[in-house]
Amino acid sequence: MPQIRVAVAGAGIAGLAFALALRRAGIDCHLYEQAERLAEVGAGVQVTPNATRLLHRLGLQDRLRAVAVAPRAIEMRRWDDGGLLQRTELGGPCRRRFGAPYYTVHRADLHDALLSLVPADRVHLGARLVSVTQSAGEARLHLSDGTTVAADLVVGADGIRSVARERIAADRPRYSGQTIYRGLVPADRVPFLAADPRVRLWLGPDQHCVCYPVSSGRQVSFGATVSSSHWREESWSAPGDPAELAAAYAAWHPDVTRLITAAETVGRWALHDRDSLGRLSAGRVAVIGDAAHPMLPFQAQGANQAIEDAVVLAACLADAGPDGLGAALLRYERIRLPRTTRIQQQSRANATTFHLADGDEQRRRDASTQASPGLERHEWLFGYDAEQATTTSRS
Numbered sequence: 001m002p003q004i005r006v007a008v009a010g011a012g013i014a015g016l017a018f019a020l021a022l023r024r025a026g027i028d029c030h031l032y033e034q035a036e037r038l039a040e041v042g043a044g045v046q047v048t049p050n051a052t053r054l055l056h057r058l059g060l061q062d063r064l065r066a067v068a069v070a071p072r073a074i075e076m077r078r079w080d081d082g083g084l085l086q087r088t089e090l091g092g093p094c095r096r097r098f099g100a101p102y103y104t105v106h107r108a109d110l111h112d113a114l115l116s117l118v119p120a121d122r123v124h125l126g127a128r129l130v131s132v133t134q135s136a137g138e139a140r141l142h143l144s145d146g147t148t149v150a151a152d153l154v155v156g157a158d159g160i161r162s163v164a165r166e167r168i169a170a171d172r173p174r175y176s177g178q179t180i181y182r183g184l185v186p187a188d189r190v191p192f193l194a195a196d197p198r199v200r201l202w203l204g205p206d207q208h209c210v211c212y213p214v215s216s217g218r219q220v221s222f223g224a225t226v227s228s229s230h231w232r233e234e235s236w237s238a239p240g241d242p243a244e245l246a247a248a249y250a251a252w253h254p255d256v257t258r259l260i261t262a263a264e265t266v267g268r269w270a271l272h273d274r275d276s277l278g279r280l281s282a283g284r285v286a287v288i289g290d291a292a293h294p295m296l297p298f299q300a301q302g303a304n305q306a307i308e309d310a311v312v313l314a315a316c317l318a319d320a321g322p323d324g325l326g327a328a329l330l331r332y333e334r335i336r337l338p339r340t341t342r343i344q345q346q347s348r349a350n351a352t353t354f355h356l357a358d359g360d361e362q363r364r365r366d367a368s369t370q371a372s373p374g375l376e377r378h379e380w381l382f383g384y385d386a387e388q389a390t391t392t393s394r395s
C-alpha cells in the first residue's frame with residue numbers, strides 16, 4: 001500500500017509528539033524546524049494525566065519518570081497572608097482516579113525525551129517555513145533557503161506565530177495585557193518550597209505566581225504574571241529585570257518574595273492567544289498545538305493539548321489510509337475542536353478570576369474554590385483519553 005507523505009513544520013512538543021504517534025501507527029514523516037539547534041529554554045511545564053497517559057503509550061514512561069517530579073498536591077493561597085484557599089491532592093489519589101500521573105517537568109527534559117525516540121534523519125534543522133502552497137494533488141512547504149518540499153499532507157506544528165495557519169485563517173495573535181516572568185531557582189535556595197513537592201499558586205489583585213519543582217527536584221520553576229500595556233516581547237530568552245519583578249511583588253507573602261528574589265536571571269514573556277478557529281485544516285494542510293489553538297497558560301494545558309492533538313491526528317490518518325485524507329482531517333477537527341475551544345475559553349476566564357482585586361467578587365471566588373477541592377472537578381480535563389475518544393468517534 002502506498003504511504004502517505006507527511007511534512008511537519010516545527011519540532012516543538014506538538015511536532016515531536018506527532019512524529020512519535022505517526023511512527024507508532026507505521027507512518028513516516030519529516031520535520032522541518034527553523035532552529036539551527038534544538039535547545040528548549042529554562043522553564044517548567046505541568047504535564048497532566050490526560051497527556052501523561054498518552055506519553056506513556058508513546059514509549060516515554062521510563063524517560064519521564066527519570067526526570068519528572070510527581071507533586072503531592074496543588075495548593076492555591078492568598079497573595080498577602082498565604083491563607084490556604086484550596087488543596088487538591090495529587091500523587092496516589094490522582095494516579096488511582098485517572099490511571100496516570102501528574103508531573104512537573106523541565107521543558108528541555110520533556111523535549112529531549114520526545115526527541116530521543118524520533119530518528120535523527122527525520123528532523124531537519126535550520127529549515128524555516130516561509131509559506132505553504134497546495135494543489136489538488138499535493139501540498140508544498142517553501143523554506144527560507146529556497147527549498148521546496150512536496151507532501152500529501154502538511155502539518156503546521158509551528159507555534160503561535162504559525163505560517164501554516166495562514167492557509168486556514170487570516171487572524172492575528174491577541175495580546176492579553178499580561179506578561180509572565182519565568183525563572184528557575186536551585187532547590188537548595190528555597191528548601192521550604194522544594195522539600196514537599198507541590199504546585200503552589202498565590203492569587204492576588206492583577207497578578208498571580210505559580211511554582212513547582214522540576215528536574216527530579218533539583219530546581220524550582222516559577223512563573224509570575226505582571227500586567228503591562230507596553231511589553232510585547234515573545235521570546236523565551238527575552239531577559240526580564242529581576243528588580244522590576246521584585247518591586248511588582250514586594251507586598252506579597254514572604255514565600256513568594258523569597259522565591260523570586262532567589263532567581264539570578266529571569267525571562268519575561270508577553271502572553272498572547274487567539275480566538276478559536278471554526279476548522280483545523282484546509283485542503284492538505286492541518287494545524288496542531290499552538291498553531292491550532294494558542295491559549296493563555298492559566299490552565300497549564302497548551303502542551304497537554306498539543307500532545308492530545310498529535311495522538312488524535314495520527315490515529316485519524318492511520319485509520320483512513322492514503323485515500324481518506326479529507327475524511328481523516330474532518331474527523332480530527334470534529335474530535336478536537338469542542339475540547340480545545342472550551343480549554344482556550346477557560347484559560348482566558350482564569351486570567352480574570354485569578355486576578356480579582358480583594359472585595360466581594362474575590363470572596364465569592366474564594367468561597368467556591370474552598371468548597372470544591374476534589375479531583376472530581378478535573379474529571380473532564382484529566383480523565384479524558386484522547387485515544388479512546390478517537391476510537392469512539394468511529395462508531
Ligand SMILES: Cc1cc2nc3c(=O)[nH]c(=O)nc-3n(C[C@H](O)[C@H](O)[C@H](O)COP(=O)(O)OP(=O)(O)OC[C@H]3O[C@@H](n4cnc5c(N)ncnc54)[C@H](O)[C@@H]3O)c2cc1C
Pocket residue numbers: 009010011012013014015032033034035044045046047127128129130157158159160161162163180182223269288289290291297300301302303304305306
Ligand atoms: C508561561 C507559559 C507557561 C506554560 N505552562 C504550561 C504548562 O504548565 N503546561 C502546558 O501544557 N502548557 C504550558 N504552556 C504552553 C506550552 O508551552 C505550549 O502550548 C506548547 O509549547 C506548544 O507546543 P507547540 O509545539 O505547539 O509550539 P512551540 O512549543 O511554540 O513549538 C513550535 C516549534 O516550531 C518552530 N517554528 C516556529 N515557526 C517556524 C517556522 N516558520 N518554520 C519552522 N519551524 C518553526 C519553533 O522553533 C518551535 O520549535 C505554557 C506556555 C507559557 C507561555
